[in-house]
Amino acid sequence: MELADIIIKFVLIVIIFAISLVVAMYSTYAERKVAAFFQDRIGPNRAGPWGILQPLADGGKMFLKEEIIPTNASAFLFIAGPSLAILTACIGSAVIPWGQHLTIGSHVIDLQVTDINVGVLYIFGVVSLGVYGVMIGGWASNNKYSLLGAIRAASQNISYEISMGLSIIALLMLTGTLSLREIAEQQHGFWSHGWFTWNVFRQPLGFLIFIVCAFAETNRTPFDLPECETELVGGYHTEYSSMKLGFYLFAEYINMFISSAVMATLYFGGYNFPFMHHLGLTENWVTILGVIALFAKIIFFIFFFMWVRWTIPRFRYDQLMDLGWKILIPLAIANIVLTGVIGTIFK
Amino acid sequence: MNTFYFIAFLSIFFSILVISAKNPVHSILYLVLTFFTFTIQYILLNAQFLAIVNFIVYMGAILVLFLYTLMLMNLNKDSEPFKSNIVKIAAVLGGGCLFVVLFACFRQVGIAEPVVLKDPGLGLVKNLGKVLFNEFLLPFEISSLLLLSAMVGAVLLATKDPKTV
Numbered sequence: 200m201e202l203a204d205i206i207i208k209f210v211l212i213v214i215i216f217a218i219s220l221v222v223a224m225y226s227t228y229a230e231r232k233v234a235a236f237f238q239d240r241i242g243p244n245r246a247g248p249w250g251i252l253q254p255l256a257d258g259g260k261m262f263l264k265e266e267i268i269p270t271n272a273s274a275f276l277f278i279a280g281p282s283l284a285i286l287t288a289c290i291g292s293a294v295i296p297w298g299q300h301l302t303i304g305s306h307v308i309d310l311q312v313t314d315i316n317v318g319v320l321y322i323f324g325v326v327s328l329g330v331y332g333v334m335i336g337g338w339a340s341n342n343k344y345s346l347l348g349a350i351r352a353a354s355q356n357i358s359y360e361i362s363m364g365l366s367i368i369a370l371l372m373l374t375g376t377l378s379l380r381e382i383a384e385q386q387h388g389f390w391s392h393g394w395f396t397w398n399v400f401r402q403p404l405g406f407l408i409f410i411v412c413a414f415a416e417t418n419r420t421p422f423d424l425p426e427c428e429t430e431l432v433g434g435y436h437t438e439y440s441s442m443k444l445g446f447y448l449f450a451e452y453i454n455m456f457i458s459s460a461v462m463a464t465l466y467f468g469g470y471n472f473p474f475m476h477h478l479g480l481t482e483n484w485v486t487i488l489g490v491i492a493l494f495a496k497i498i499f500f501i502f503f504f505m506w507v508r509w510t511i512p513r514f515r516y517d518q519l520m521d522l523g524w525k526i527l528i529p530l531a532i533a534n535i536v537l538t539g540v541i542g543t544i545f546k
Numbered sequence: 547m548n549t550f551y552f553i554a555f556l557s558i559f560f561s562i563l564v565i566s567a568k569n570p571v572h573s574i575l576y577l578v579l580t581f582f583t584f585t586i587q588y589i590l591l592n593a594q595f596l597a598i599v600n601f602i603v604y605m606g607a608i609l610v611l612f613l614y615t616l617m618l619m620n621l622n623k624d625s626e627p628f629k630s631n632i633v634k635i636a637a638v639l640g641g642g643c644l645f646v647v648l649f650a651c652f653r654q655v656g657i658a659e660p661v662v663l664k665d666p667g668l669g670l671v672k673n674l675g676k677v678l679f680n681e682f683l684l685p686f687e688i689s690s691l692l693l694l695s696a697m698v699g700a701v702l703l704a705t706k707d708p709k710t711v
Contacts, residue, residue, distance in 0.1 A: 315594065316594065316672075317594050317595055320595075320602065324602045327601075327610075338617055353611075353614040353617075354614065357607060357610060357611065357614075377671055
């Protein structure tokens with residue numbers, strides 16, 4: 200690998216990292232504005248015009264608050280919990296293809312940090328690791344409410360990972376590859392051979408299962424039982440204050456961003472948009488428009504996450520387990536069989 | 547090769563911490579780190595699929611369940627079961643016997659020729675799938691049956707007997 204390549208990769212990583220953080224910051228603002236809109240309020244409007252400096256004010260508050268580590272907590276793990284949560288949230292973006300490729304001079308830059316041939320499984324692994332941050336933090340707090348939140352997070356994550364994996368298997372039967380780049384390439388354009396190219400039109404049931412599981416894995420309402428404030432004070436982050444709490448909240452928004460990006464890539468064509476090669480534009484312009492298209496899809500999904508949060512009440516715990524084990528898993532298995540049968544008939 | 551020795555050292559170091567840690571939750575966390583070093587070893591061997599599956603299944607699922615169970619059990623020093631001296635002596639004797647057997651075995655072992663894979667890309671998903679579903683189809687299917695029977699057994703143990711309810 201040449202030095203230039205290393206610098207390009209490094210710059211790309213920094214940009215993606217910065218974008219994830221900025222998107223997460225403004226998701227907190229957007230969440231409050233969306234909530235205000237749904238409840239016929241105004242929402243934050245004091246810091247800057249329309250309140251757009253609110254995330255900075257929140258961040259400043261988080262950093263300046265007193266940091267408290269409870270006396271009976273295990274200090275190392277208490278700090279490790281939120282650190283692990285934000286770490287696992289950030290490393291997921293490494294395999295997502297953000298666009299095709301830019302040609303600058305003699306350099307062809309792939310807008311993706313790395314294209315490993317087990318990309319989908321990598322995302323899956325990072326997601327399954329995400330629960331450790333919550334579990335370690337909840338246990339180290341040495342508080343019964345935190346522990347209950349941590350235990351709920353663990354059982355919920357494990358239960359919904361199964362149906363998520365099964366829904367991905369049906370998708371992989373269609374694509375025949377685990378590389379996210381190749382999956383995005385297969386959904387080129389919008390229409391070919393008399394049918395839509397985007398996977399959501401080939402795997403509607405799989406997408407439905409996947410999005411439900413994505414809600415559960417990111418601990419978003421209606422699946423936010425680990426931090427259910429009506430029963431558990433604050434759930435796993437009851438004892439947390441200052442930026443350590445901020446890391447937990449931030450990790451949730453980064454997870455939302457990454458899972459939106461994964462859903463857009465796997466099912467909604469990624470950086471592809473209709474008529475991408477009929478507009479008579481150069482390659483670079485198509486790539487830039489593709490990146491914008493991907494971000495439009497991501498922002499739509501983030502809005503969808505918020506839309507659901509402020510519309511649907513939280514599940515009861517037994518309903519959550521029933522949905523995961525008795526409805527989603529059989530549906531996902533039926534989806535696999537259906538995909539297999541249809542795939543064999545129309546081969 | 548140096549990376550191998552460094553990671554191998556880390557594996558052994560963390561696995562010793564697993565058994566020497568006083569707190570069971572700390573033990574599990576060290577076990578997570580141990581499995582993580584195994585994942586790195588698989589990646590060094592270019593077995594990407596095995597690495598990521600080890601990552602998902604062991605670190606992401608099995609150890610989360612371990613941690614879950616331990617957190618529920620609330621193992622404190624007060625509730626720790628009392629171990630009598632006889633048990634401790636028996637454990638030392640048993641461990642010593644195992645050590646003697648292992649030592650005797652390893653004395654006989656010579657340094658083997660390093661195994662050279664015919665195809666260095668064997669660990670990639672496509673090749674692995676082809677090998678599993680062509681050459682090793684029968685063992686593969688039988689092992690899936692084994693897992694199914696374990697699952698059925700677990701469900702059977704977990705469900706209450708309808709007569710006693």
